[in-house]
Amino acid sequence: MTVMEQQGAGHAARTAPPPAWQPSTDPAPLLPDAEPYRVLGTPAAAHTDPALLRRLHAEVVRGRRYNTQATALTKQGRLAVYPSSTGQEACQVAAALALGERDWLFPSYRDTLAAVARGLDPVEALTLLRGDWHTGYDPREHRIAPLCTPLATQLPHAVGLAHAARLKGDDVVALALVGDGGTSEGDFHEALNFAAVWSAPVVFLVQNNGFAISVPLAKQTAAPTLAHKAVGYGMPGRLVDGNDAVAVHEVLGEAVTRAREGGGPTLIEALTYRLDAHTNADDATRYRTDDEVEAWRAHDPVLLLERELTARGLIDEAGLKAVRDDAEARAADLRERMNQDPELEPMDLFADVYAERTSQLREQAAQLRAELDAEAEAEAQAADGAEGGRA
Numbered sequence: 608m609t610v611m612e613q614q615g616a617g618h619a620a621r622t623a624p625p626p627a628w629q630p631s632t633d634p635a636p637l638l639p640d641a642e643p644y645r646v647l648g649t650p651a652a653a654h655t656d657p658a659l660l661r662r663l664h665a666e667v668v669r670g671r672r673y674n675t676q677a678t679a680l681t682k683q684g685r686l687a688v689y690p691s692s693t694g695q696e697a698c699q700v701a702a703a704l705a706l707g708e709r710d711w712l713f714p715s716y717r718d719t720l721a722a723v724a725r726g727l728d729p730v731e732a733l734t735l736l737r738g739d740w741h742t743g744y745d746p747r748e749h750r751i752a753p754l755c756t757p758l759a760t761q762l763p764h765a766v767g768l769a770h771a772a773r774l775k776g777d778d779v780v781a782l783a784l785v786g787d788g789g790t791s792e793g794d795f796h797e798a799l800n801f802a803a804v805w806s807a808p809v810v811f812l813v814q815n816n817g818f819a820i821s822v823p824l825a826k827q828t829a830a831p832t833l834a835h836k837a838v839g840y841g842m843p844g845r846l847v848d849g850n851d852a853v854a855v856h857e858v859l860g861e862a863v864t865r866a867r868e869g870g871g872p873t874l875i876e877a878l879t880y881r882l883d884a885h886t887n888a889d890d891a892t893r894y895r896t897d898d899e900v901e902a903w904r905a906h907d908p909v910l911l912l913e914r915e916l917t918a919r920g921l922i923d924e925a926g927l928k929a930v931r932d933d934a935e936a937r938a939a940d941l942r943e944r945m946n947q948d949p950e951l952e953p954m955d956l957f958a959d960v961y962a963e964r965t966s967q968l969r970e971q972a973a974q975l976r977a978e979l980d981a982e983a984e985a986e987a988q989a990a991d992g993a994e995g996g997r998a
């Protein structure tokens with residue numbers, strides 16, 4: 608073999624191709640819709656079941672009235688804070704209706720309406736925001752996890768519950784709600800990664816309302832859409848018009864069915880807008896224009912449903928009034944019940960915090976107990992004194 612031949616053989620060995628690489632999953636079917644999926648205002652709307660349209664409409668109108676009532680309660684000092692979902696009612700209602708009785712909802716602080724639409728007592732739903740008693744309801748009874756204030760921490764909880772249910776052979780799906788800002792949290796990443804690897808029966812609904820308080824989406828992410836993030840985890844992404852209650856209901860329904868049948872998780876991005884400020888404590892005029900808000904008002908979830916129902920002759924003036932009257936009656940009931948002073952047991956502050964109370968909590972509980980006893984004794988003495996004075 609000549610030197611040249613030896614060099615040639617060596618060269619061939621050095622350039623032998625590596626083992627063929629194949630993606631483990633074809634990414635194409637995971638890619639989200641090129642345009643937000645819509646039903647209302649399109650020819651497909653004609654095929655929507657009239658009963659579903661009426662139900663969604665009644666719930667969305669109720670939800671809108673519930674939001675204005677809860678916001679009013681903050682001004683009357685009856686609620687500490689209220690993150691309104693006005694403008695986002697289609698997502699809230701569709702989330703509640705997409706779940707079966709045994710499924711679980713994992714809401715954030717903005718999702719009281721979804722919990723109420725799932726059947727939770729509206730006063731119980733507001734207990735936490737009133738600052739009363741922990742969660743305010745029994746999460747196991749309603750299969751609604753506590754309204755979660757730390758961003759995205761509800762997501763790994765949802766995955767854990769869904770995975771555990773599957774290991775136990777339970778036919779349960781978890782639906783977790785999160786905001787656009789929440790998708791930047793580490794918990795979002797961990798939850799989606801585990802969900803996809805375990806093929807957990809969980810659905811993630813991102814309500815992209817354009818802002819994380821004052822931070823606009825463009826400062827939050829450089830992703831083409833939030834739904835595209837699904838592909839990186841190996842689950843399908845869907846992009847839907849979040850103000851179109853019928854479209855959100857349909858997309859969520861498909862994802863829930865897929866999860867229940869063992870198909871694994873889905874990430875859904877619903878494009879919506881919060882018409883109110885972040886909470887009653889926020890001034891939204893400092894970071895967005897009135898023109899922007901007005902443009903979204905023209906695409907209001909209530910308006911979209913009413914247009915469809917009216918165009919198909921499924922509702923008339925009397926029907927619209929009946930829906931409004933029902934919403935008004937519910938708001939009046941909420942107002943009346945929230946105006947009653949709750950009976951509070953201060954020692955409940957320490958209940959259900961830890962299985963075994965820490966030494967600091969034991970100390971604090973003892974201090975509060977002593978203060979309450981001293982107060983009660985002073986009141987009793989004052990009452991005795993008054994009695995004595997009269998005698």
Ligand SMILES: Cc1ncc(C[n+]2csc(CCOP(=O)(O)OP(=O)(O)O)c2C)c(N)n1
Nearest residue numbers: 717756757758786787788789816818819820
């Ligand atoms: C871990 C964590 N960091 C920061 C906050 C403060 N915070 C409360 S709401 C919010 C914005 C969240 O925006 P987004 O997820 O889009 O939900 P939205 O309020 O728009 O529904 C922030 C930063 C928090 N609650 N938790």
Ligand SMILES: [Mg+2]
Nearest residue numbers: 786787818819
């Ligand atoms: Mg947001």
